[in-house]
Amino acid sequence: LERLTSGASSGVVGLCTAEGEPFATRCWGVRVLREEPLRLRLLLPAGSLARAGLRPGDDRRFALALTAAHVVTLHAVQAKGVAHSLEPATDDDEALFQAYTTTFFDTVNRSDGYQPELLRRWAPVDLWAATLEVEALFDQTPGPAAGAAIGGGGR
Amino acid sequence: VSEVRRSGLEALRACFEGAVPVVIATVSADGTPNVTYLSKAHLVDDQRIALSNQFLSKSAKNLAEHPRASVLFIDPRTMAEFRVEITYERTERRGPVFEQLRHEVDAIAAMTGMEDVFRLRSADVYRLEHVEQIPSAERADGRAGVIWDDEPARDGPTMAAVAELASRLGRCADLDTLVGVALDGLEQLLGHPRSLLLLIDETGERLFTLASRGYDQEGVGSEVHVGEGVIGTAARTAAPVRVGNARQMAKYSRSVRASFESAGDLGPGREVPFPGLAQPDSCIAVPIRALGHLLGVLAVESPLPAEYTADDEAALTVVASVLANAIETIRAEARDEPATGAGPTAPPPAAAPPPGTGPSVRVRFFPADGSTFLDGDYLIKGVAGRLLWSLLRQHAAEGRTEFTNREMRLDPSLDLPDFRDNFESRLILLKRRLDERGAPVRIDKTGRGRFRLVVDASVTLDEQPPG
Numbered sequence: 001l002e003r004l005t006s007g008a009s010s011g012v013v014g015l016c017t018a019e020g021e022p023f024a025t026r027c028w029g030v031r032v033l034r035e036e037p038l039r040l041r042l043l044l045p046a047g048s049l050a051r052a053g054l055r056p057g058d059d060r061r062f063a064l065a066l067t068a069a070h071v072v073t074l075h076a077v078q079a080k081g082v083a084h085s086l087e088p089a090t091d092d093d094e095a096l097f098q099a100y101t102t103t104f105f106d107t108v109n110r111s112d113g114y115q116p117e118l119l120r121r122w123a124p125v126d127l128w129a130a131t132l133e134v135e136a137l138f139d140q141t142p143g144p145a146a147g148a149a150i151g152g153g154g155r
Numbered sequence: 156v157s158e159v160r161r162s163g164l165e166a167l168r169a170c171f172e173g174a175v176p177v178v179i180a181t182v183s184a185d186g187t188p189n190v191t192y193l194s195k196a197h198l199v200d201d202q203r204i205a206l207s208n209q210f211l212s213k214s215a216k217n218l219a220e221h222p223r224a225s226v227l228f229i230d231p232r233t234m235a236e237f238r239v240e241i242t243y244e245r246t247e248r249r250g251p252v253f254e255q256l257r258h259e260v261d262a263i264a265a266m267t268g269m270e271d272v273f274r275l276r277s278a279d280v281y282r283l284e285h286v287e288q289i290p291s292a293e294r295a296d297g298r299a300g301v302i303w304d305d306e307p308a309r310d311g312p313t314m315a316a317v318a319e320l321a322s323r324l325g326r327c328a329d330l331d332t333l334v335g336v337a338l339d340g341l342e343q344l345l346g347h348p349r350s351l352l353l354l355i356d357e358t359g360e361r362l363f364t365l366a367s368r369g370y371d372q373e374g375v376g377s378e379v380h381v382g383e384g385v386i387g388t389a390a391r392t393a394a395p396v397r398v399g400n401a402r403q404m405a406k407y408s409r410s411v412r413a414s415f416e417s418a419g420d421l422g423p424g425r426e427v428p429f430p431g432l433a434q435p436d437s438c439i440a441v442p443i444r445a446l447g448h449l450l451g452v453l454a455v456e457s458p459l460p461a462e463y464t465a466d467d468e469a470a471l472t473v474v475a476s477v478l479a480n481a482i483e484t485i486r487a488e489a490r491d492e493p494a495t496g497a498g499p500t501a502p503p504p505a506a507a508p509p510p511g512t513g514p515s516v517r518v519r520f521f522p523a524d525g526s527t528f529l530d531g532d533y534l535i536k537g538v539a540g541r542l543l544w545s546l547l548r549q550h551a552a553e554g555r556t557e558f559t560n561r562e563m564r565l566d567p568s569l570d571l572p573d574f575r576d577n578f579e580s581r582l583i584l585l586k587r588r589l590d591e592r593g594a595p596v597r598i599d600k601t602g603r604g605r606f607r608l609v610v611d612a613s614v615t616l617d618e619q620p621p622g
Binding site: 012013014015016020021022023024025026045046047048050051063064065066067069072073074075076078080111112113114118119120121122123124125126128138140141142143144145146147 | 221
């Protein structure tokens, strides 16, 4: 859970669109809503989700994978499940986003040398939040164990 | 910036240097997505990319079921992000694409001593379906929140600059001048403020630094083993190596190594540091070859990611080729010179201080490997060390200061190989090392094939017995 929610982790998301195609985007903050079974709230870029055919309030459920990789160690975990309840970000989400990006950009700066001002171009302005019901967790750290299931992911 | 870009992949060339990991999303036949990072993707042409499926077991399985992927790239210079949709086209196990990818994988392996782990088996080639730029500070309506006015990227090399440098190299009459002109020209004409020139030693197993530019210390005499790091790999493969993501490579390799070690499949290994900068992100190393023989390696590096292009690599390759021919010509001329040449000589220096007055220096010499120390500090070893010891002994015994390359080449105590003896480069190495140290002993060139030993101190010679 720490790896999934840490600001030192880079979050990336894979979706399955309504047409059955893969769609890659990024995640800009994760909050744990419930640990057992695991339920997460994800902050996602609104413009990219719109391009994937998603809208807040359309009540769609869609398959989603989230991989969070530590910027320095590259230790990574992938959560897979079904996302729903897409809605515009709240003030609490905005605060999480600010805290996440501050830590994330600082970590990338110290690890890779990129200046935070340059990194801020990367972050979206508008965010939507989705709820993810996690069904399985996997070790995604580069190496021979990549893809191995981690026990107790959810239901 | 507010419009989504639709074009080919050439415009994304900097994204393929691997400075920022690539993200790849796939879906299985039942629609379950998978998303993971790739250390690097390879640009095949404007419409195709290649991926190595080394640790992509789930992605590879998904692609076998549904051969399309969504990939995120970032330009490390501007943080511009691109979403690329691709379709699997073919798998290659030989040919130029496979060889290029294997060359890149080999470079990563050589940096980390994991040649047994990083071994490319196949390269999967994908066709471009669609590419779009994700607007910076993206808004819900897809527009950019901020439009950035980026500075243009660093200018690449021009043919005129390469020609000028080749012309300057062609006017150099000795190795010392040639080396200086080459590295000065790389900075002045080709925009490389940090560079290294290394030559191969007599054993063919190590490269030694003859000169460098742009570092706190010139590092003359420092060594790189053939096969280690970017420079050693360029020497071993006799092919250029270009890296635009050294930091990411190091992190990725450490992570993979730790994963293998925890599984008990790999013992602790080495991590070979780059010479020069403590944290370079970009580097090019090109072999210096003449008549089919490796003479050395020319390298440049930068702390910035994705700093160099294929044009930089090509320009350095031309410079290295000119250098190689010049070095070979200078060496051939030196071998043919008479033992005592005529011609102008520099005026003699002021006399050395008499023994017991002025500064003094203790020179300790180890015949086993030629290691030589000045007042307890390591100076040099090998042929260069034996050369200095021979010169100092003759100076002490006979008061000699004037020498020729020819006679010293014939000195059996130097233990030079009979063929391609490398004497000139060792003499220049010794000269530069003494200058770098500010030693009270130095070597001045006095004419073609002649030099002078200048001793500004009272010297005590201390030869250590073998064993």
